[in-house]
Amino acid sequence: MRVIPCLDVRAGRVVKGVNFVDLRDAGDPVEMAAVYDAEGADELCFLDITASSDDRETTYDMVSRTAEQVFIPLTVGGGVRGTGDVERLLRAGADKVAMVTAAVERPRVIAEVAERFGSQVLVLSIDARRSDTQPSGFEVTTHGGRRSAGLDLLAWAAQGCALGAGEILLNSMDADGTKAGFDVEMVAAVRAVCPVPLIASGGAGAPEHFGPAVGAGADAVLAASVFHFGELRIGDVKRVLAGEGHPVR
């Protein structure tokens, strides 16, 4: 059972907003990464949420400075288009790379990355929400939840796994920012079609919220702002999980 703090980053600075808008700037990602490591984070995730080509060099520099001093796995996502971007991030010190929009626009890129670097480097990140336009009742979105991708969540998750994604990062846009708990219904639905590790994201507000996500089938739980603003401590979350009988580090 992994607990993963996520740092939403823009131009080398940590930001986080409610439902992906209204960004607040609060901190140096490398310093935050070291703090999370010391608090017992099992992995770290950087999501470069407004990655423009100008910011790319800043991202590589941030990744390499983090890898200099943090010795737990590091996933980096945001604006990753293809094998060239993946190679540069791995070379900078990332262990895994998350893809969102590029994979939706050209699913074949999942297979290209998996064939070149192995499935284990590729995290397929899916932002999903409830919608009666799709058979499962869940649809995939892109651009931070602003656009519908016109895809059924479960069909897309299954296709992503079949193409070679090594892990699914499932962010519920319905739960994101609510602090009312993870979207266990969505997690359970994806778990049923997905034979690779599943990270649940969106909705964490209390240490007691993490266990139900694990119970619904998540292998890892991710949260950003509640850790970032100190509302939750990683150690407290792990103590509650351990108390419920979930294996934690």
Added chain:
Amino acid sequence: MSRAPSVVVLDHGSGNVRSAVRALARAGAEVSLSADPARAQAAGGLVVPGVGAFASVMAAMGAVHGARVVERRLAGGRPVLGICVGMQVLFAEGAEHGVVTPGMGQWPGRVERLQAPIVPHMGWNTVDPAVGSRMFAGVGAERFYFVHSYACRHWGLSPSEQLAAPPVTWTSYGDGRFVSAVENGPLWATQFHPEKSGDAGATLLRNWLATL
């Protein structure tokens, strides 16, 4: 005055090697990343990293004469540490998608897909250290970070009158167990990533550096 042990991380083009370099430096080594066989041969210790497919890591090793370097080092009793797929390619063969690829053959046995409902095996897991392990000295019950879909599930080297059995460490996942570490004279290997395993990994790397 004691000098920092020199280590070369073999740069055969595999994934994130920067972390291995940094973690070894933190553990007290003087580390360089190189694909040069002469430097890999001369270093106090050689680390063979590897992620991705068995066949592609073997091909990449071939391009830098990796197998020959490893063999020559071992013939001279010079330490080698294989990590993840860098461990897997030490076995006789790897089977992926129905294709069997010969490995470096330092140990008998086949690397094959894990039998578990969820693959890759990704995350922090426990190890069951071999009796007499030097690798895990001082580690206790700490967990290590694994990320892999394949492993050796049947250790094929039996002890004989001439040969002491090397300490073999196992880890359980899914419906069975697999070899998660081997300490075979100068040849050590881990299926997990010590360079990504925080303080426990640092202890293990220091234990390895102490053998150089």
